[in-house]
Amino acid sequence: MSTTQTSKIEIIKAPTSKINEVDFKSLSFGSVFSDHLFECDFKNGEWQQPVIKPYAPFLLDPSSRVFHYGQAIFEGMKAYKDENNDVWLFRPDQNYSRFNTSAVRMAMPEVPEDIFLNGLNQLLQLDEAWIKKGKGNALYIRPFMIATGTGVIANPSNEYKFMIILSPVSSYYSGDVKVIIAEHYSRAANGGIGAAKAAGNYAAQFYPTNLANKEGFQQIIWTDDATHTKLEEAGTMNVFFRINDTLLTAPVSERILDGVTRKTLIDLARSEGINVEIRSVLVSELVEAFKNETLKEIFGAGTAAVVSPISGFSYQDVYHELPKIENTMALQLKTKLENIQNKLDADPFGWTVKV
Amino acid sequence: MSTTQTSKIEIIKAPTSKINEVDFKSLSFGSVFSDHLFECDFKNGEWQQPVIKPYAPFLLDPSSRVFHYGQAIFEGMKAYKDENNDVWLFRPDQNYSRFNTSAVRMAMPEVPEDIFLNGLNQLLQLDEAWIKKGKGNALYIRPFMIATGTGVIANPSNEYKFMIILSPVSSYYSGDVKVIIAEHYSRAANGGIGAAKAAGNYAAQFYPTNLANKEGFQQIIWTDDATHTKLEEAGTMNVFFRINDTLLTAPVSERILDGVTRKTLIDLARSEGINVEIRSVLVSELVEAFKNETLKEIFGAGTAAVVSPISGFSYQDVYHELPKIENTMALQLKTKLENIQNKLDADPFGWTVKV
């Protein structure tokens, strides 16, 4: 990772660390934050002095545009520590470029590489004690940007705040994941912002997800909003379907997030000799494959849960429980991926980047 | 307006007023705020002590869910002052119930009437000097709610902040409004959140609106995302089309905001003997009516701009400039409406409510 201009970042250290108060054995995802954060404001058409400082609340005007018009985007990535205490990122270039793709779609300024990647690098160096070794352990990284300009008029802000916060996470067993296929509600419109990691995309899913939860399903698999016939993705995961020995996953589009885990699994699977088809998968096809017993697996793929096996799906009020099988592709790919991320295996793809 | 439990609101007065610093002759919409705001937090499953206090920035944790997952909704309404210095609201029950409809869709707690309407009432009484008499003058009211719970995990917050802020506005001439009809980008999905006044709906429109602005169009008329053949609404206005002497406007749906101005104009127009049809209006129909010269007017309707005449529309790279006509329905209805809102005319509908 380039380290040009790192001298520019002002660093204000926390007087004491909170790390001893944290029980790393029982972390609830995204709820504990490290000692410092990275911050850079955009004002008068340019990015201001970046600063690393103690994690703390900050002041916002009640008319800040993020509250009223939802200009807010984020990324999700992880840092890992290997056996030699070296710290690694996984494909950070992908998150960086996706962040700026989101920024453009939400009419927000792009964040320079220098600020995003160097800021992250230095923040990780300062808070490296928060990264624990061992498979499943990681420091979850949340870069985000919000509109801080004031005024209740529906047009783009001229001031923004970019921040990076860090949250230690450990491997978690998400339990039995049953999903329901969306028949009425939708996540994204054609020509909408589904491909952006925009804050508003997530709140939009909470109500239908609550309804699904009440019926006993942990997640929704979204379909295209016009016909509800094409399988798209889950709330924070792309989705793979294994029919016989072929893996299927929807192509990315303006409705679907271009997941880093998704593209990584496609490459990993192919390198393992697994046939992967990237094409629209119809709900009818899934039901058909279930009936003729060629549907072997469904799993979600995303930074937070890595690979998340799905045990069955509901559609038109019928629950389809997948038969339990041995040697799943989900586990095979998850193991491969985690071993690369945790530097337990070689990384022939050059995906891991040392901090 | 009911005034039960008003005693509950704690009132902290600003030591001095900012009102003398404000030039009420040249107000830019939504940029100046009155001395006080109303605030009520939701915590531990219930609404806490409401308070009216000086308008000021407040502290939020960097992991507040509003920043990451966009749980944020708002309303827009106005208060008017009549010749006797009495203060009036226009159909506040409509904004109140729409606010809670938005809250449900965004998995946020509903705000009790007591908090919303009494809070507003008392805030207006305290800041009544900010409401100026005269047609076009009003105090714009912005109730809003944001998710203040912390943690970067994509599920609903368990803490929220409800606020009301006030901004004096005067009548403004929005200039010549030329619009472009959406052929690629969209505002809302079927089964999405288009009918909610959710913050994320607005940021989603900024990028396509910037593109439209660059081509010389001030606004976009959105179409259905699946086919782009049906005319829906503009960014912050519902839209009416006058073909011969009939007014047409799209029915509200889960993609379209149920505008208070829209439903008011429908009633007003009908009471004036104008034929109003509420039905899907096709883009092809609009182009056809333009060609055979039966398309007489297009106008937007919303709280901020009241009634906003549109001078022409672009579709498939062809700009269709409407012929200038006298005695427009837009002006007729705008005058009627403003006279009722400003208490210059009788209000046979019972829409105005005294504070």
Ligand SMILES: Cc1ncc(COP(=O)(O)O)c(C=O)c1O
């Ligand atoms: C909507 C959505 N889809 C898919 C993903 C998976 O993407 P990635 O693998 O880059 O984490 C995420 C989350 O990160 C997401 O928010």
Ligand SMILES: Cc1ncc(COP(=O)(O)O)c(C=O)c1O
């Ligand atoms: C998307 C949208 N449509 C229409 C309107 C008009 O609604 P109302 O007349 O209630 O202000 C608004 C704004 O207020 C809006 O945000």
